[in-house]
Amino acid sequence: MTTTRRQMIQYAGVTGGVLAGISSAPAAADPAATSPAAFLGLFAKRQTVRKYKPDPVPEEHLQQILDAARRGPTCMNQQPWKFLVVRDKAKISAMRTATLASLAKRFEKNAADNKQMKAQELESRRAKSVRMIDGYFSAPVYVVVLVDSESSCSGYALKHDGPIAAAYLMLAARAFGYGTAYLTDGIPDQITREVLAIPSRYQRICITPVGVPDGWPEPVFKRKLEEMVAYETLHGHPPNQPVPYNP
Amino acid sequence: MTTTRRQMIQYAGVTGGVLAGISSAPAAADPAATSPAAFLGLFAKRQTVRKYKPDPVPEEHLQQILDAARRGPTCMNQQPWKFLVVRDKAKISAMRTATLASLAKRFEKNAADNKQMKAQELESRRAKSVRMIDGYFSAPVYVVVLVDSESSCSGYALKHDGPIAAAYLMLAARAFGYGTAYLTDGIPDQITREVLAIPSRYQRICITPVGVPDGWPEPVFKRKLEEMVAYETLHGHPPNQPVPYNP
Numbered sequence: 001m002t003t004t005r006r007q008m009i010q011y012a013g014v015t016g017g018v019l020a021g022i023s024s025a026p027a028a029a030d031p032a033a034t035s036p037a038a039f040l041g042l043f044a045k046r047q048t049v050r051k052y053k054p055d056p057v058p059e060e061h062l063q064q065i066l067d068a069a070r071r072g073p074t075c076m077n078q079q080p081w082k083f084l085v086v087r088d089k090a091k092i093s094a095m096r097t098a099t100l101a102s103l104a105k106r107f108e109k110n111a112a113d114n115k116q117m118k119a120q121e122l123e124s125r126r127a128k129s130v131r132m133i134d135g136y137f138s139a140p141v142y143v144v145v146l147v148d149s150e151s152s153c154s155g156y157a158l159k160h161d162g163p164i165a166a167a168y169l170m171l172a173a174r175a176f177g178y179g180t181a182y183l184t185d186g187i188p189d190q191i192t193r194e195v196l197a198i199p200s201r202y203q204r205i206c207i208t209p210v211g212v213p214d215g216w217p218e219p220v221f222k223r224k225l226e227e228m229v230a231y232e233t234l235h236g237h238p239p240n241q242p243v244p245y246n247p
Numbered sequence: 248m249t250t251t252r253r254q255m256i257q258y259a260g261v262t263g264g265v266l267a268g269i270s271s272a273p274a275a276a277d278p279a280a281t282s283p284a285a286f287l288g289l290f291a292k293r294q295t296v297r298k299y300k301p302d303p304v305p306e307e308h309l310q311q312i313l314d315a316a317r318r319g320p321t322c323m324n325q326q327p328w329k330f331l332v333v334r335d336k337a338k339i340s341a342m343r344t345a346t347l348a349s350l351a352k353r354f355e356k357n358a359a360d361n362k363q364m365k366a367q368e369l370e371s372r373r374a375k376s377v378r379m380i381d382g383y384f385s386a387p388v389y390v391v392v393l394v395d396s397e398s399s400c401s402g403y404a405l406k407h408d409g410p411i412a413a414a415y416l417m418l419a420a421r422a423f424g425y426g427t428a429y430l431t432d433g434i435p436d437q438i439t440r441e442v443l444a445i446p447s448r449y450q451r452i453c454i455t456p457v458g459v460p461d462g463w464p465e466p467v468f469k470r471k472l473e474e475m476v477a478y479e480t481l482h483g484h485p486p487n488q489p490v491p492y493n494p
Binding site: 014035038040042043048061067068070071073075076078079080082083085086087088091139148151156158159160163164166167168170172175176181184196197198201202205206216220221223225228229230231232233234237239242245 | 295308310331414418422446453482
């Protein structure tokens with residue numbers, strides 16, 4: 001590598017781009033510090049969106065969202081990410097079909113395992129899951145967040161860099177008013193791998209739809225902050241109680 | 248659980264708090280969407296800070312930063328997080344001493360393994376690592392981000408919910424003008440566990456200092472975005488090249 005560090009930074013368009021605003025002034029004078037309240041509102045507004053409108057997401061917005069995603073801390077600055085953008089309706093439809101087939105198989109197994117469960121109850125659960133999957137597949141664009149298993153910090157890429165980039169991506173999408181959903185089992189790994197023919201060297205962190213929500217969901221239950229914050233020691237601090245789940 | 252969902256939400260102070268601004272209006276009319284550029288700047292400004300001023304971080308700021316941290320997506324809404332806040336100078340000093348001792352041991356081993364390396368080169372590397380560790384321990388407050396191994400989605404907590412909360416925390420700190428550093432090996436897990444007597448049921452994601460940076464670092468090299476974005480397929484898309492690392 002004969003390129004100098006400064007050249008590399010310029011090459012990446014960093015000094016002339018969004019980073020140009022970085023100052024070495026003290027925290028109080030920093031522009032990013034002028035309105036923390038506005039930023040804090042964004043975190044609380046990020047919600048899992050389970051139904052989307054067909055309205056398109058302009059490529060220009062997506063580029064800015066992905067540009068935010070890659071700004072997270074990354075082990076030894078390796079930036080081991082791949083963002084696979086899928087808009088192709090045939091691919092989206094194939095993922096939907098495969099996810100519904102996987103669900104059907106699971107419910108067949110459930111029915112065999114839970115013979116005492118009423119058919120009506122099982123059918124109601126199945127129908128709810130089908131609606132949820134249909135909702136997941138109603139967005140105009142999907143991003144599969146992947147990390148490179150051959151990067152020099154591959155363990156950290158999978159455990160840290162990957163989820164962080166996905167977290168950034170979803171917040172940035174929210175800043176544009178788009179909804180997202182951090183899906184793992186919701187759209188199984190094996191299905192994205194097969195339908196999108198993802199090479200084995202890449203490990204999926206999650207897949208998220210990006211789109212205009214078909215209505216923002218009701219806020220979900222959140223623990224009180226003080227249940228999760230301990231000072232100086234965790235001894236005597238009670239464990240979190242399980243949260244009932246009903247999406 | 249006899250509490251209703253609405254009561255739980257009210258109990259958590261959500262409907263009357265920061266979430267009160269959530270609207271079900273379309274994306275274009277959403278307040279969070281009015282200034283995406285301001286939000287996007289925040290992502291790019293988040294940097295790993297390796298030296299801090301002693302200026303205190305008011306508890307009120309810390310509360311808001313932690314409030315943001317817990318807003319990330321979480322498997323089955325379990326919110327399996329514990330945030331252990333450490334301000335006690337004796338504990339911080341004990342972690343520093345143990346981290347320096349661990350470094351000394353590693354360099355002894357390095358010297359034995361790399362007999363061909365010049366003593367001067369080894370000493371220069373050691374001194375640089377000592378300066379880095381001293382810098383990590385110059386902040387007034389530390390947050391250990393942990394997840395509960397007994398939560399009902401403990402695997403997802405460790406792989407997803409934990410790093411996401413840490414990512415949110417560091418961005419929120421940046422909104423206030425504070426620096427952070429997502430430390431894993433920088434302050435070894437075993438050292439925080441021993442010095443802070445962390446119960447075995449909690450798994451550490453990372454520890455981060457929070458404080459006013461002693462100067463913002465120079466921007467580091469970032470890959471071009473297009474190296475990491477693929478459309479529809481990863482076939483034919485070149486792997487990321489390793490990044491030379493020199494913090």
